[in-house]
Amino acid sequence: MGKKANKRSDRAANPALDATSEPEVLATRAADPAELAPDDPEGLFSESPEPARGLADVANRTIRTLLSLTSRDESAADVVDRLRPDELDPHDSGPVTEDIPVVALSSTALVRGHLPDTHRTVALMAKVDDRPGALGELLATLHAHDVELRTVLGLPGDNNDQRLELVVSAPAQLTNDELAQLVAGMTREVRIRPWSNPRVEDMITSILDLAASVVNHPDLLDDMLVTLMSAQSAEHTTPLSGADDSRSVMRVQLTPEDHLVLRRPWAEFEPLDRQRASALLRLAAAARRARGDSSGRLFRIKNGEQLWFRLARPEDADRLAAMHDRTSADSLYRRYHGAAELGGVALRHLTGGHRGATIVAMNRDGLLVGVGHVFPLDDETAEMAMLVEDAYQNKGVGAELLAEQLRIADELGFTMVRADVLGQNAPMLTLLERTGLQWKKQVENGVVEHVARLDGRQFEAI
Numbered sequence: 001m002g003k004k005a006n007k008r009s010d011r012a013a014n015p016a017l018d019a020t021s022e023p024e025v026l027a028t029r030a031a032d033p034a035e036l037a038p039d040d041p042e043g044l045f046s047e048s049p050e051p052a053r054g055l056a057d058v059a060n061r062t063i064r065t066l067l068s069l070t071s072r073d074e075s076a077a078d079v080v081d082r083l084r085p086d087e088l089d090p091h092d093s094g095p096v097t098e099d100i101p102v103v104a105l106s107s108t109a110l111v112r113g114h115l116p117d118t119h120r121t122v123a124l125m126a127k128v129d130d131r132p133g134a135l136g137e138l139l140a141t142l143h144a145h146d147v148e149l150r151t152v153l154g155l156p157g158d159n160n161d162q163r164l165e166l167v168v169s170a171p172a173q174l175t176n177d178e179l180a181q182l183v184a185g186m187t188r189e190v191r192i193r194p195w196s197n198p199r200v201e202d203m204i205t206s207i208l209d210l211a212a213s214v215v216n217h218p219d220l221l222d223d224m225l226v227t228l229m230s231a232q233s234a235e236h237t238t239p240l241s242g243a244d245d246s247r248s249v250m251r252v253q254l255t256p257e258d259h260l261v262l263r264r265p266w267a268e269f270e271p272l273d274r275q276r277a278s279a280l281l282r283l284a285a286a287a288r289r290a291r292g293d294s295s296g297r298l299f300r301i302k303n304g305e306q307l308w309f310r311l312a313r314p315e316d317a318d319r320l321a322a323m324h325d326r327t328s329a330d331s332l333y334r335r336y337h338g339a340a341e342l343g344g345v346a347l348r349h350l351t352g353g354h355r356g357a358t359i360v361a362m363n364r365d366g367l368l369v370g371v372g373h374v375f376p377l378d379d380e381t382a383e384m385a386m387l388v389e390d391a392y393q394n395k396g397v398g399a400e401l402l403a404e405q406l407r408i409a410d411e412l413g414f415t416m417v418r419a420d421v422l423g424q425n426a427p428m429l430t431l432l433e434r435t436g437l438q439w440k441k442q443v444e445n446g447v448v449e450h451v452a453r454l455d456g457r458q459f460e461a462i
Contacts, residue, residue, distance in 0.1 A: 119169045121195040126187035130162045215287040231262040245353025253311040253352045274314035301395040312352035319368040327389045335387040372401035381416040382409040419450045
């Protein structure tokens with residue numbers, strides 16, 4: 001389809017955005033730790049790399065138990081290679097979760113002596129009514145059937161319920177289906193999967209192990225997302241292929257050229273899942289920054305404020321909804337041309353859950369103030385659209401978003417770009433003219449269709 005193979009046109013000058021990237025350092029003044037919180041929760045706008053560089057040292061000193069959650073660490077692989085087939089735990093997977101792409105080390109080989117030989121460890125996730133005694137009844141039933149609790153997390157849910165995540169030691173002869181049936185009368189949406197860290201039964205310890213793995217094994221971020229989300233399958237796709245976001249699909253923009261599509265058909269992805277995936281991306285960003293691999297784009301707008309331009313993350317759907325609330329009806333009309341109020345899946349599509357790319361501009365308070373999209377119309381043409389909230393209009397945000405959209409469209413190999421703009425949207429019409437592209441225009445129902453051929457130039461802020 002005429003795409004450019006592995007194009008890297010002076011990316012040092014215009015670094016690619018990605019969902020895990022951190023901003024470039026603009027100054028060297030030592031940062032006061034107080035500057036990093038609470039108004040800068042991710043430490044994005046620190047003017048010194050030193051606080052972030054300490055992350056790698058801390059992680060390396062603390063926990064290096066190495067990718068038990070993904071079992072792709074070299075030491076873990078060596079253990080698996082030494083195991084005979086008859087040593088592998090037959091209970092590491094079950095009929096409910098046999099397709100989960102998690103390679104669990106044999107609990108018999110690694111934890112012999114820590115668990116009774118008659119038991120196995122599994123993760124049990126379910127919803128219960130948010131009422132006094134509900135958790136107690138569940139635990140009492142489990143205990144009566146010799147199922148021992150190792151760790152439990154209780155999280156608020158929707159519709160007056162509570163989401164429980166338990167690590168339990170269950171009798172070996174109790175199958176996943178039987179365990180699910182055991183708690184079915186007290187729970188809903190039960191999911192059972194192998195516990196993927198057989199040496200550690202505490203969730204918090206496993207989470208910290210995962211954090212260390214992000215620092216020490218950044219190339220396995222996709223595996224970590226699969227395990228964290230309990231996904232049944234994962235697929236690396238180009239920005240022009242694969243499924244869009246849906247209730248059972250989460251599409252994650254890892255880089256402009258590489259998207260990861262996670263599928264979990266037995267349980268819909270919830271807002272909490274998207275928050276967790278985004279938190280893992282933030283952690284990966286901090287680790288990259290600690291290694292000096294900062295490919296983000298920190299841009300100072302006309303009023304002197306700095307904004308961070310990056311690829312959208314799954315959690316940005318909520319941020320975009322809040323941005324819509326702060327944006328005037330007139331600005332929303334100019335962007336969506338009178339479309340109905342957006343929510344749910346539509347918001348997720350507009351924040352990276354689609355083929356193409358979504359760029360966001362975020363201020364130091366963690367608020368989205370601008371969003372730009374590159375949607376593939378066909379193999380050669382990308383459509384561009386953007387929204388900037390009113391308080392940040394006429395300050396250079398739209399110009400920077402447009403320049404980044406053109407860079408990404410060119411990087412992805414599109415030869416043509418299109419933008420449909422209301423004839424009354426004078427600022428956007430002016431921005432398009434300032435790109436220097438030779439636009440072919442056609443007016444229909446008050447909308448000016450702009451189509452131009454990309455010419456391979458480096459698009460700086462317009």
